[in-house]
Amino acid sequence: xxxxxxxxxxxxxxxxxxxxxxxxxxxxxxxxxxxxxxxxxxxxxxxxxxxxxxxxxxxxxxxxxxxxxxxxxxxxxxxxxxxxxxxxxxxxxxxxxxxxxxxxxxxxxxxxxxxxxxxxxxxxxxxxxxxxxxxxxxxxxxxxxxxxxxxxxxxxxxxxxxxxxxxxxxxxxxxxxxxxxxxxxxxxxxxxxxxxxxxxxxxxxxxxxxxxxxxxxxxxxxxxxxxxxxxxxxxxxxxxxxxxxxxxxxxxxxxxxxxxxxxxxxxxxxxxxxxxxxxxxxxxxxxxxxxxxxxxxxxxxxxxxxxxxxxxxxxxxxxxxxxxxxxxxxxxxxxxxxxxxxxxxxxxxxxxxxxxxxxxxxxxxxxxxxxxxxxxxxxxxxxxxxxxxxxxxxxxxxxxxxxxxxxxxxxxxxxxxxxxxxxxxxxxxxxxxxxxxxxxxxxxxxxxxxxxxxxxxxxxxxxxxxxxxxxxxxxxxxxxxxxxxxxxxxxxxxxxxxxxxxxxxxxxxxxxxxxxxxxxxxxxxxxxxxxxxxxxxxxxxxxxxxxxxxxxxxxx
Amino acid sequence: xxxxxxxxxxxxxxxxxxxxxxxxxxxxxxxxxxxxxxxxxxxxxxxxxxxxxxxxxxxxxxxxxxxxxxxxxxxxxxxxxxxxxxxxxxxxxxxxxxxxxxxxxxxxxxxxxxxxxxxxxxxxxxxxxxxxxxxxxxxxxxxxxxxxxxxxxxxxxxxxxxxxxxxxxxxxxxxxxxxxxxxxxxxxxxxxxxxxxxxxxxxxxxxxxxxxxxxxxxxxxxxxxxxxxxxxxxxxxxxxxxxxxxxxxxxxxxxxxxxxxxxxxxxxxxxxxxxxxxxxxxxxxxxxxxxxxxxxxxxxxxxxxxxxxxxxxxxxxxxxxxxxxxxxxxxxxxxxxxxxxxxxxxxxxxxxxxxxxxxxxxxxxxxxxxxxxxxxxx
Numbered sequence: 001x002x003x004x005x006x007x008x009x010x011x012x013x014x015x016x017x018x019x020x021x022x023x024x025x026x027x028x029x030x031x032x033x034x035x036x037x038x039x040x041x042x043x044x045x046x047x048x049x050x051x052x053x054x055x056x057x058x059x060x061x062x063x064x065x066x067x068x069x070x071x072x073x074x075x076x077x078x079x080x081x082x083x084x085x086x087x088x089x090x091x092x093x094x095x096x097x098x099x100x101x102x103x104x105x106x107x108x109x110x111x112x113x114x115x116x117x118x119x120x121x122x123x124x125x126x127x128x129x130x131x132x133x134x135x136x137x138x139x140x141x142x143x144x145x146x147x148x149x150x151x152x153x154x155x156x157x158x159x160x161x162x163x164x165x166x167x168x169x170x171x172x173x174x175x176x177x178x179x180x181x182x183x184x185x186x187x188x189x190x191x192x193x194x195x196x197x198x199x200x201x202x203x204x205x206x207x208x209x210x211x212x213x214x215x216x217x218x219x220x221x222x223x224x225x226x227x228x229x230x231x232x233x234x235x236x237x238x239x240x241x242x243x244x245x246x247x248x249x250x251x252x253x254x255x256x257x258x259x260x261x262x263x264x265x266x267x268x269x270x271x272x273x274x275x276x277x278x279x280x281x282x283x284x285x286x287x288x289x290x291x292x293x294x295x296x297x298x299x300x301x302x303x304x305x306x307x308x309x310x311x312x313x314x315x316x317x318x319x320x321x322x323x324x325x326x327x328x329x330x331x332x333x334x335x336x337x338x339x340x341x342x343x344x345x346x347x348x349x350x351x352x353x354x355x356x357x358x359x360x361x362x363x364x365x366x367x368x369x370x371x372x373x374x375x376x377x378x379x380x381x382x383x384x385x386x387x388x389x390x391x392x393x394x395x396x397x398x399x400x401x402x403x404x405x406x407x408x409x410x411x412x413x414x415x416x417x418x419x420x421x422x423x424x425x426x427x428x429x430x431x432x433x434x435x436x437x438x439x440x441x442x443x444x445x446x447x448x449x450x451x452x453x454x455x456x457x458x459x460x461x462x463x464x465x466x467x468x469x470x471x472x473x474x475x476x477x478x479x480x481x482x483x484x485x486x487x488x489x490x491x492x493x494x495x496x497x498x499x500x501x502x503x504x505x506x507x508x509x510x511x512x513x514x515x516x517x518x519x520x521x522x523x524x525x526x527x528x529x530x531x532x533x534x535x536x537x538x539x540x541x542x543x544x545x546x547x548x549x550x551x552x553x554x555x556x
Numbered sequence: 557x558x559x560x561x562x563x564x565x566x567x568x569x570x571x572x573x574x575x576x577x578x579x580x581x582x583x584x585x586x587x588x589x590x591x592x593x594x595x596x597x598x599x600x601x602x603x604x605x606x607x608x609x610x611x612x613x614x615x616x617x618x619x620x621x622x623x624x625x626x627x628x629x630x631x632x633x634x635x636x637x638x639x640x641x642x643x644x645x646x647x648x649x650x651x652x653x654x655x656x657x658x659x660x661x662x663x664x665x666x667x668x669x670x671x672x673x674x675x676x677x678x679x680x681x682x683x684x685x686x687x688x689x690x691x692x693x694x695x696x697x698x699x700x701x702x703x704x705x706x707x708x709x710x711x712x713x714x715x716x717x718x719x720x721x722x723x724x725x726x727x728x729x730x731x732x733x734x735x736x737x738x739x740x741x742x743x744x745x746x747x748x749x750x751x752x753x754x755x756x757x758x759x760x761x762x763x764x765x766x767x768x769x770x771x772x773x774x775x776x777x778x779x780x781x782x783x784x785x786x787x788x789x790x791x792x793x794x795x796x797x798x799x800x801x802x803x804x805x806x807x808x809x810x811x812x813x814x815x816x817x818x819x820x821x822x823x824x825x826x827x828x829x830x831x832x833x834x835x836x837x838x839x840x841x842x843x844x845x846x847x848x849x850x851x852x853x854x855x856x857x858x859x860x861x862x863x864x865x866x867x868x869x870x871x872x873x874x875x876x877x878x879x880x881x882x883x884x885x886x887x888x889x890x891x892x893x894x895x896x897x898x899x900x901x902x903x904x905x906x907x908x909x910x911x912x913x914x915x916x917x918x919x920x921x922x923x924x925x926x927x928x929x930x931x932x933x934x
Contacts, residue, residue, distance in 0.1 A: 028581055031588045038595045045602060140573055204592040208634055214658060215665060287631055294658040 018147050022154050022189040025137050026196025029130035029158035033197065034204045036107055036129065037163075040122055043115025044283070054276055061275065061282070062268030064116025065321045068109040069264035072322055076105025083128030083324065085418045087156040088178055088425045096135055096148030103132035109322040117275055117282040118268070119312045119331075120323025123163040127324075130159020130197070150186050153178045157190040158197035164326075165201060165210060169380040170194040177373045177414065180426075211290035213360070213385040219353040224396055226352060230340050231365045231397040234333060235404025238369025241310070241332070242405075242413045248318025249420060263319030271312050281308040285331025289363070292338040293356045299342045306335025325413070329370050330363045337362015337397075353393075360390045365397035369405030372412040374398045439515050439540060440508035442548035443527045446539035449479065455492045459484050468503070468526050469494055474534055476503040476526040508537060512548060515540045603632035607639050610646065619649035630659075637663045641673055644680070653680040664693075671700035675713050678720075687724055694720060711741060718754065727758045738767055745775050752784055761792035782808060786818045793926040795822040795829065824919035830891060831927055841884040844891035848874045850920045851894045858902035870897060898924035 047060045072080050078099040083106070090096050110125040134155020138148045153174045161170025171187075171194045179186060219227075275282045280291065288305055291297055297305065313328040341358030345351075360381050368377035381394040406412075411419075418425040447467040449458050458467070458479070466480040483497040505526040506515055518525050519542050529535040546552065610626035613619065626643040633639055640659045647656035660677040667673060678693035694717035702710055714737050721730045738751045752767035765788045771781040782805040790798035799822040805815035826832065828850075830843035852871055856863045863871075870893060876882065877890035902921050 024577065024581065028584060031581075031584045034588050035591060038591055041595070041599070045598070137577065140577060141570070142573075204588060212634060212662060214661060287627075290631075294655075294662070296655045296658060 014144055014147055017141070018143065018150070019189055019192060021137060021141060021143075021151070022192040023196045025130070025134045025151070025155050026158040026193035027200050028137070029126075029133055029155055029193070030162045030197035030200025031204075032103070032107075032129050032133060033126045033159060033162035034201055036111065036122060036126060037201075037205060039107070039111040040115045043111055044117075047116050057276055058269060058272030061117040061272040062265055064112045065118055065268030065271070065316070066261065066265040068113035068118075068322045069261055069320060071109045071112070072105065072320075073261060076101055076109065078102040079105025079109055079128075079322070080320075081421050082414070082417045083124040083126075083131065083156070083159075084178060084414055085421055085425065086128055087131040087152050087174075088414070088418065089421075090131060090135060090152035091149055091178065092425055095145055096138055096143075096150070096152050098128075098132045098135040098152060100132065100136050103129040103136075106132075106322065110324075113316075113322050114284065116268075117271060118316050118321050118323055119271065119282055119285065119309055119328055120316055120321065120325065121284045121327025121329075122324065123160055123326035124324025125322070126159040126163035127156045128159070130155040130157070130162070130193075134158070134193075150189065153186070154189045154193045158193040161194035162197040162201040164380070164384075165198060165205075165207070166380060166383040167191075167194040167198045168383050169376060170197070172379050173371075173373055173376040176375050177371060209384060209386065210286050211293060211384070213293055213387060214295075214354070214356050216354055216357055216385075216387050216389045218389050219357060219393060220351065222350055223352055224392075226340070226344055226348065226358075227361050227393045227396040228400050230337060230358060230361055231400025232404055233340070234336055234362060234365035234397065234401040235369045235406075236408065237332075237336060238366055238401060238405040239408035241314075241329075241366075241370055242409050242411075242416065244314050245317060245413065246416050246420075248314050249320075251318065264316075264321045267312075267315045267319045267321055270315055274308055274312055278305055278308045280305050281312055284327035285309060285334075286327065288331050289334040289359070292334045292359045295355055297335075297338060297342075299339055302335050302339045302342060306332055306339065309335065325370070326367075329367055333363040333366025334359045335362070336366060357390055357393050360385050361393040361397040364394040365401030368398040368402040370413050372402060372406065372414075374402040377402075437512040437548055438508065439506050439510045439512055439525075439527055442512055442515065442540050442544040443508060443538040444540070444544055446524075446526070446536065448536045449494050451493070451495050453494045455484055455494065455497060458494050466524065468524070468536055468539055469498055470534065470536070471502075476505055476528075476536070477501065478503055478522075478524055505533070506540070512545060516545055519545065599632050603629045603636070603639065606632065607642060611642055614642070614646050614649060619646040622646040623650075637666055637670070637673065641676060644673075644676055648676065648680055648683075651683075653683045656680045657684070664696075669696065669700040671697045671702035671706065671710065671713070674700050675709070675716075678713075678716070682720060687720060691717065691720055691724075711737075711744075711747065714740075715750075722754075727760075730758060731755065731760050731763065735763065738770075742770070742774065745771060745777075745779060749779060749781060749784065752781075752788070756784070756788055756791060759791070761788050764788045765792070780805075780812075780814075783812050783815045783818075786815055786822075790818045790822055793922075793929050795825045795922070795926070796832070798822040799826060821918060821922065825922040825926070828919045829923045829926065830888070831923075831930060837884055841887045844884075844887040845878050847891050847920065847923065848878060848887070848894050851898050851924075854902055854920055855897065858898075867897065867901070870894065892927060895924040895927040899928040 043064075047064070050056060050060060078101045086098060086102065090098050106125045106128050110120075110122060114120060114122055131152040132155070134151045135148075137155075138151035143151060156178060157170045157174040159170075160173055161167045164170065171190050174190055175181070175187065179190075271282065280288045288297075288309070292302060309328060310332050313325070313332070316323065317325060337358040337360065338355055340362065341352070341355030344358070363384075364377040364381040367380065368374040371377075377398040378391070378394045381398075382388070382391055415425070447461060449461060449467050449469045451469060451471050453461070461467070466478055469477040469479050471477055477498045478501065479494055479498050483499075484494075486497070501522070503522050503524065503526050504518060505528045506518065507530050508527055509530075515525050519540070523541065525540045526536055527538045527540060529537055606625040606629040610622035610624075610629060613622035613625070623643070623646055626639060626646055629636075629639040630643055640663045644656040644659040644663070647653070647659070657677065657680045660673055660680060663670065663673040664677055674693045674697035678690045678697055681687075681690035681693055694713060697713045698710065698717060714733065718730055718733050718737070721733060734751045734754050738748060741747050748767055748771050752764045752771070755761075755764035755767060765785060768781045768785040768788060772778045772785065775781075782801060786798050786801035786805055788798075789795075789801055798818055802815040802819035802822060805812050806819065809815070828843065828847060830840050830847060835843070852874070855867050855871065874890040874894050877887045898920060903925065
């Protein structure tokens with residue numbers, strides 16, 4: 001039995017209430033993210049002052065990762081796992097329920113891990129905090145079941161938008177990756193929440209972007225090839241990245257045992273040691289992206305920082321250190337793009353654009369490949385850079401990156417994580433691409449008779465067992481062979497043989513589900529043209545529907 | 557199905573719940589506000605501390621140690637241009653000009669008329685060979701905004717711009733900048749002397765003379781201006797003025813070697829020069845003949861010991877002017893032709909302050925040059 005469609009619209013009164021609550025959720029999520037951001041920064045400063053000697057620099061990340069993992073293991077087990085997966089689980093499986101302890105647990109654990117240098121990002125935790133908060137608000141206000149399902153994605157969008165300081169990205173990601181639907185009410189709520197969250201965040205933290213983008217100029221026409229190549233490279237690395245994450249997490253299968261705490265501790269030690277060599281690989285990675293954008297890294301540095309960052313992210317995330325993958329994914333993509341931007345002038349025979357364009361395009365391509373959200377990737381790059389120049393490169397690189405990664409690694413990172421956490425959640429990628437059957441797929445040609453056609457003529461025209469009759473009022477009726485079969489002494493017309501039943505038509509692009517519902521009350525559904533509703537294109541019967549679904553006639 | 561009693565109770569409960577939610581939101585907002593205020597204070601203080609630490613490292617001549625704290629300061633306060641500027645200067649000091657340019661580009665984009673940023677940008681661009689861009693940045697710095705009391709920095713910017721223009725061999729624009737600078741800082745004697753010497757080096761002798769004369773008129777202690785004026789006149793070929801200026805310089809300082817040398821060379825030239833005014837016809841003709849005779853001695857040496865055919869031919873013609881019965885005009889024409897030949901074959905030392913001795917050769921060359929200069933261009 002198929003589950004209840006999660007996007008079923010709530011009643012009108014609740015819709016208005018839901019929209020009002022979206023603003024409240026967005027505002028509170030914004031406040032929570034501001035506190036989270038401040039807590040991470042304060043921890044970072046404190047530990048930076050603390051780490052005077054190299055030994056201390058190695059031990060601080062280890063202590064942070066170990067403490068965070070211990071906290072999640074013993075004190076806040078609900079804070080475990082990916083925020084996106086938890087939000088999708090709330091949407092599809094648990095009627096919007098996210099435990100109240102998830103948000104504070106995630107807050108403290110990720111503050112400890114990210115603040116001490118773990119190269120993971122604060123965006124996914126922010127997303128979960130927003131979703132958890134929204135779930136709590138929904139329960140507090142007694143929302144109905146359909147509304148409760150929708151409330152978690154609304155909070156998630158608010159959390160993500162506030163963390164990135166980018167409302168469009170927050171909205172698009174949730175629509176594209178979590179909901180995979182453009183339902184009007186949900187879209188309105190998500191937008192309201194995201195905007196409220198970003199406005200709140202900007203009131204307290206200012207409207208500075210995450211990193212500054214230098215002035216960019218347009219690209220030459222033939223440089224398009226370079227961005228396709230960049231997308232290709234990013235797609236390959238993204239596929240390997242996802243596979244390696246799966247493999248790394250497989251090395252620590254029993255994260256519920258005490259032994260599993262050794263993993264984060266070990267990861268912290270490695271992170272601290274690597275930080276002595278390449279400090280720019282530590283933390284979420286925005287500083288590194290800024291440096292790459294401003295051409296402060298040579299090719300060797302870009303390769304080193306990118307490779308070290310990639311390895312540390314795989315280690316930290318694989319061993320279960322709390323934190324998100326958004327920022328590190330962007331950072332690795334930036335290094336990849338930057339490397340190409342630096343090397344391209346020496347390789348290609350034509351002038352190429354500024355390396356910063358490659359950095360931004362690389363971010364988008366890698367993000368699209370890992371999260372399978374190309375639209376979000378493109379708009380995120382545009383929103384973060386605030387320049388139109390980067391749109392075309394980002395579109396090319398992200399599209400190619402997405403397609404290549406999908407071809408090499410069919411399951412997205414979120415699907416893999418969802419499966420690992422024991423939830424059979426639907427893939428947003430599949431949902432987007434699943435084409436529902438429409439009336440035109442089942443429709444067949446049908447004989448049409450006019451209202452005033454003589455019965456004798458109608459018998460000759462209607463070669464099937466039934467025919468559709470067009471009435472003078474523009475409605476449709478049905479006449480079958482038995483009705484036409486009687487004696488025709490007075491020059492009867494079809495009108496005298498038709499019953500009073502009128503058939504409601506459908507259009508060819510209507511879902512087949514609509515035809516099935518209509519067939520419950522009428523034996524045949526006329527299919528008419530949208531341009532000229534008096535023109536019959538065909539008809540659909542129950543047998544036609546069965547055939548379209550691959551069932552034998554009669555439905556058995 | 558909700559009962560009628562529940563329906564009546566529900567709106568009240570909703571209101572209570574909304575009130576509680578509103579109160580929690582207000583409390584959260586207030587708490588976040590206090591936290592954010594403290595956070596920004598700490599952030600600013602930390603940024604200032606890091607910037608000071610970086611500046612200290614630059615001042616101590618260890619710019620490598622300044623990079624980390626200045627990068628931290630920039631990350632903490634990305635909107636503060638001063639941190640980026642300091643970081644760019646540290647990078648410049650380390651010779652990492654390309655990196656410095658990227659930081660400076662951001663600063664200049666935000667404040668296009670900032671004098672300090674444009675000066676730093678100009679230096680970095682010049683160091684990377686982008687002279688055209690560097691020149692534009694220098695101009696933006698010259699006419700940009702500076703903090704109060706930064707006159708010296710503005711002057712330094714102009715001097716660096718002139719230096720850049722000299723590198724690009726654009727003498728006319730260098731002259732223009734030097735004259736602008738002279739007008740902008742009339743009370744700076746050292747600068748005026750520097751400007752005069754720069755103009756003289758470019759052979760703008762009239763401009764240089766004007767600058768030195770201004771210094772002599774403006775300052776009670778004009779320094780070596782009188783001596784430089786003598787050099788200027790001498791280089792311009794006005795040996796009478798050079799002699800007078802050198803004499804005046806020696807009155808002020810009898811040990812002035814430059815003035816003494818200029819006076820000696822000018823005197824020798826003046827005793828030979830047939831083009832001076834107020835000479836009698838006989839004296840003028842005599843000087844022309846003397847010039848021809850000395851050229852006859854000097855020219856074979858200038859031709860490398862073996863006179864060229866045209867030299868021999870000209871000297872044969874000039875010898876006819878040496879006879880007693882030769883007309884004064886013949887002596888003048890022959891002398892002028894010989895002077896042109898001498899000026900081409902035996903040019904005098906370029907600088908008036910060079911160690912050339914007042915031999916007949918030097919005086920002949922100086923006079924020949926003066927005669928050629930006085931001739932209209934044909």
